[in-house]
Amino acid sequence: MPFNGHKREKMIKTFPTKLLNSEQLAYQDGLAIMRGLVDMKHFNGGPEVLILLEHEPVFTMGRQSQTSDILVSSDYLEKKGIAIHRVERGGLITYHGPGQLVAYPIFHLRHMGLGVADMVQRLEEVILKTLSLFGINGWRREGYRGVWVETDKIASIGIAVRRGITFHGLALNYNTDLAHFDLINPCGLSGVRMTSMAKILGSAIAPAELRRIMSGYFKEVFCLDYSDWSLAEARDLIGIRS
Numbered sequence: 296m297p298f299n300g301h302k303r304e305k306m307i308k309t310f311p312t313k314l315l316n317s318e319q320l321a322y323q324d325g326l327a328i329m330r331g332l333v334d335m336k337h338f339n340g341g342p343e344v345l346i347l348l349e350h351e352p353v354f355t356m357g358r359q360s361q362t363s364d365i366l367v368s369s370d371y372l373e374k375k376g377i378a379i380h381r382v383e384r385g386g387l388i389t390y391h392g393p394g395q396l397v398a399y400p401i402f403h404l405r406h407m408g409l410g411v412a413d414m415v416q417r418l419e420e421v422i423l424k425t426l427s428l429f430g431i432n433g434w435r436r437e438g439y440r441g442v443w444v445e446t447d448k449i450a451s452i453g454i455a456v457r458r459g460i461t462f463h464g465l466a467l468n469y470n471t472d473l474a475h476f477d478l479i480n481p482c483g484l485s486g487v488r489m490t491s492m493a494k495i496l497g498s499a500i501a502p503a504e505l506r507r508i509m510s511g512y513f514k515e516v517f518c519l520d521y522s523d524w525s526l527a528e529a530r531d532l533i534g535i536r537s
Contacts, residue, residue, distance in 0.1 A: 310343050310407055310517070313524035316506060317348040320526070322380060322391060325399070328526075329462040331533030332401045337458040344401035344532065345513055346526070352392040352475060355383045357453050364480040366389045367526050369492070377475070384463035386440060386453030388479050394470030394491070396505055399514070402461045407517070415440055415452055417516050418465050422450045424512040425467070425505070431495055442467075447490035448481065469493060469500040 320328075325348060332344055337471060342530070346449040354365065354377060364384060365372075365379070372379065398421075404414065419435055422442045433442040433449060442450040450467040468491035476489040490499050513519060530536070 307518060309520040312343040312345055312521050313517040314510060314521040315346045315524045315529055317526050319349045322350045322353045327535055328529055329399055331535060333378045333457050333462050335533050336403060336460050346399040347396060348397055349393055350391040350397060352377045354379045354388055354390055354479060356388045357386040359424060367478050382523055384453040384455040389451045389481060389521045390475045392464060392472060392475060397507050399464040400461055402453045402460060404461060405459050411456060413441045414461060420516050421512045422467055427491060427507045428508055444490055444495060447488045449490050469505055
């Protein structure tokens with residue numbers, strides 16, 4: 296075979312991925328869509344899916360959560376309009392709400408050559424790279440999932456795996472009302488303080504720019520090849536009426 300004088304570049308496998316951006320979606324609706332996509336991927340195959348969104352104020356409790364990690368009464372939460380959802384993800388209790396960017400990767404682990412530990416580590420890497428671009432130095436805390444800045448936690452991770460497909464994901468505080476975390480032991484850690492990008496930088500973060508940056512690092516870290524997707528298309532695919 297003749298030598299052409301050029302070094303052949305190593306081909307990097309990329310994974311076709313539907314990218315769904317939703318400004319805000321009710322938690323219960325997001326949960327139904329995630330579960331529907333997992334079933335769809337299992338029975339019919341199809342591309343990977345990455346959903347970026349925000350939720351209304353809710354507390355979600357993972358498989359090992361204890362009700363003792365809720366520090367106020369159910370009546371108080373009802374008056375505040377904060378619902379509680381018990382879900383199948385790993386991890387303990389956390390808060391979702393406006394000003395917090397949530398990412399749900401619906402990825403087939405085996406097809407992407409990943410294990411659960413690899414998945415969590417790469418999610419942390421996406422967060423660390425995103426923070427770094429804003430001049431924030433995050434770090435991993437040994438024995439705990441998520442990302443920290445100095446002594447405070449800024450991002451949480453909790454995934455579930457069903458039929459080899461991931462769902463749930465990560466939550467990054469950017470303009471979050473941190474007072475809601477005072478109502479719980481975040482991630483089951485008594486005395487832990489949560490922080491946000493806005494608190495650290497002293498200025499608000501533009502959500503569209505944050506989404507663009509985070510989706511770019513997902514693309515880089517997981518070798519994704521995006522095509523845009525809409526909420527209506529996702530619902531139609533899995534047979535959920537809007």
